[in-house]
Amino acid sequence: MDPQLFGFQYCPKEHRMLLDALASELQLVATAQFDPLREVTAVTHDSRVAGPGTAFVAVPGFHHDGMKFVPDAVARGTNVVVCAQLPAEFLPDVTYIVVPDVRIALALMARILNGKPDEQLRMYGITGTNGKTSTAYFLSSILRHAKRRVGVMGTIGFDLDGKIIETPNTTPEAPILHDLLRTAVEGGTEDVIMEVSSHSLQLERVAGMSFDVAMFTNLTEDHLELHGTMEAYFDAKRRLFEHAAAGYSIVDVGGEWGARAAGLIEATGARVVRVGCPGDAVDVRPENIATDLDGTTFDLVTSSGTVPVRLRALGGYHVRNALLAAAAAMTQGYALETIAEGLGEAEPVPGRLERVLNEDGLDVFIDYAHTTDALHSCLEAVRALSDAPITLVFGVLGDRIPRLRREMGTVAAAGADHIILTEDDLKAGSFEEVVADVAPALDEAGVAWERIDNRWDAIAAGIERARQGDIVIIAGKGHEKQLILADGQGAIHLDEMAAAKEAIAGRDPRVLDPREECEKSRHKLIS
Numbered sequence: 001m002d003p004q005l006f007g008f009q010y011c012p013k014e015h016r017m018l019l020d021a022l023a024s025e026l027q028l029v030a031t032a033q034f035d036p037l038r039e040v041t042a043v044t045h046d047s048r049v050a051g052p053g054t055a056f057v058a059v060p061g062f063h064h065d066g067m068k069f070v071p072d073a074v075a076r077g078t079n080v081v082v083c084a085q086l087p088a089e090f091l092p093d094v095t096y097i098v099v100p101d102v103r104i105a106l107a108l109m110a111r112i113l114n115g116k117p118d119e120q121l122r123m124y125g126i127t128g129t130n131g132k133t134s135t136a137y138f139l140s141s142i143l144r145h146a147k148r149r150v151g152v153m154g155t156i157g158f159d160l161d162g163k164i165i166e167t168p169n170t171t172p173e174a175p176i177l178h179d180l181l182r183t184a185v186e187g188g189t190e191d192v193i194m195e196v197s198s199h200s201l202q203l204e205r206v207a208g209m210s211f212d213v214a215m216f217t218n219l220t221e222d223h224l225e226l227h228g229t230m231e232a233y234f235d236a237k238r239r240l241f242e243h244a245a246a247g248y249s250i251v252d253v254g255g256e257w258g259a260r261a262a263g264l265i266e267a268t269g270a271r272v273v274r275v276g277c278p279g280d281a282v283d284v285r286p287e288n289i290a291t292d293l294d295g296t297t298f299d300l301v302t303s304s305g306t307v308p309v310r311l312r313a314l315g316g317y318h319v320r321n322a323l324l325a326a327a328a329a330m331t332q333g334y335a336l337e338t339i340a341e342g343l344g345e346a347e348p349v350p351g352r353l354e355r356v357l358n359e360d361g362l363d364v365f366i367d368y369a370h371t372t373d374a375l376h377s378c379l380e381a382v383r384a385l386s387d388a389p390i391t392l393v394f395g396v397l398g399d400r401i402p403r404l405r406r407e408m409g410t411v412a413a414a415g416a417d418h419i420i421l422t423e424d425d426l427k428a429g430s431f432e433e434v435v436a437d438v439a440p441a442l443d444e445a446g447v448a449w450e451r452i453d454n455r456w457d458a459i460a461a462g463i464e465r466a467r468q469g470d471i472v473i474i475a476g477k478g479h480e481k482q483l484i485l486a487d488g489q490g491a492i493h494l495d496e497m498a499a500a501k502e503a504i505a506g507r508d509p510r511v512l513d514p515r516e517e518c519e520k521s522r523h524k525l526i527s
Helices: 019-023 065-076 102-114 134-145 174-184 199-202 228-244 258-269 318-331 336-345 372-385 402-415 431-445 455-467 496-504 514-526
Strands: 030-032 042-044 052-059 082-083 096-097 122-126 152-153 157-160 163-165 191-195 213-216 248-252 271-273 284-292 296-302 305-311 364-365 390-394 418-421 449-452 472-474 480-482 491-493
Touching: 019 102, 019 431, 042 102, 042 174, 052 065, 052 102, 052 480, 065 082, 082 102, 096 455, 122 134, 122 228, 134 152, 134 191, 134 318, 134 336, 152 174, 157 174, 191 514, 199 228, 213 228, 213 258, 213 318, 228 248, 228 258, 248 258, 248 318, 271 284, 271 318, 284 318, 284 372, 296 318, 296 336, 305 318, 305 336, 364 455, 364 496, 372 390, 372 402, 372 472, 390 402, 390 455, 402 431, 418 431, 418 455, 431 449, 455 496, 472 491, 491 514
Parallel strands: 042 052, 052 082, 082 096, 122 191, 122 213, 152 191, 213 248, 248 271, 364 472, 390 418, 390 472, 418 449
Antiparallel strands: 030 096, 152 157, 157 163, 284 296, 296 305, 480 491
């Protein structure tokens, strides 16, 4: 398998299993040219990484049917094909296996080939629109404080005790996912905390897995381009709790979707722990919340007692994520004092209201907020920390539906004093389309705003306003290190922390825009 094809560095291990044993774990509809003694060493749905011993699963894609790539996989050495229906003609010496759901089969095969690594780990799964990464960071800090060996899989990659393995998705496709979990087991990891995205649940990447604890943060409008409706989005998220039927479900019931999820899960007989705000009917809640530019404090109140907590993370909204982490740890028997100490040791999450440290005394923050709810929480948190004017540098994802783009503009205008609208991941859209949807909302609100197309230029303009006394928030990208261009033009490297520091130092951050170097090279060729 060539890891470069996935755009990240990773070397998977080889597995060995007879096809007869592997197929016995699947629900078979039909077979053709079946050879039970055929040896399977890997499974993939990408024909480019197929090879001798690789079982190729023909997954229907968003744009192409996987059956189209069977000849390519066979040409590379594949002799086992898993598909939804038999082809009209069989390729010679190729075993065909028909299953009801090829994506479930892909996940089950990957899990079995890797020795079902989730069964050898204590698994924590986190789903929700916002807060997954912060919750994972808080929980990992508690567990590490308790001297556990911990792996964290999510938007930052796969963190194995501080060593980061890059991954192509928040929740990788099953062959990569289970290979990583097997790596964790072999390295002595005891606990794995996974951010489980709605995409991964919808696409069955975690099929067959079991979780000791499943957590629900919240649900706000996002990813409707995949799910279509909020009901479908909620249903995808809710699937995680089916994987924790024998464990615990921790649910933030502060919103209508959380309260609904808790009721539905409880109706199945599963154990549910509710967390929420003071006044809610919950098992775990905060009291006496206070925030400042040094962090956040609150009292963690449970049926077992109360303990004071100090978070290094900025913003009161982090309290809800800390509650989920605390409740998860409580179900596994950790003492309140251990939980409080672990939360206090948690490093701020990269790109989550992360302060740009500088010697000029400028208040500049970078935040991943790219949904309406996340942006609202970010702006509300900063407003609670200071009375200084807020300048917001932000863009809107190009694949968002027009209504959500407008709502992003409305939320931005309500929370910021000055707005710099700039490019974000455009994907299938264009910046002109984004401006056409966002600008009317800004104008209607009467907020001061300007358009700066280049994101590096926008960051420079934001830093200039910071010199005038504004608090500056650069929102949308956070920890991410790429900017996706429009209409299939690919992605370019983006490091907003580096760009902000360049501007603070009095230099032009646009020199970090890879397009600048391309333009210089083109100019040289023309000259």
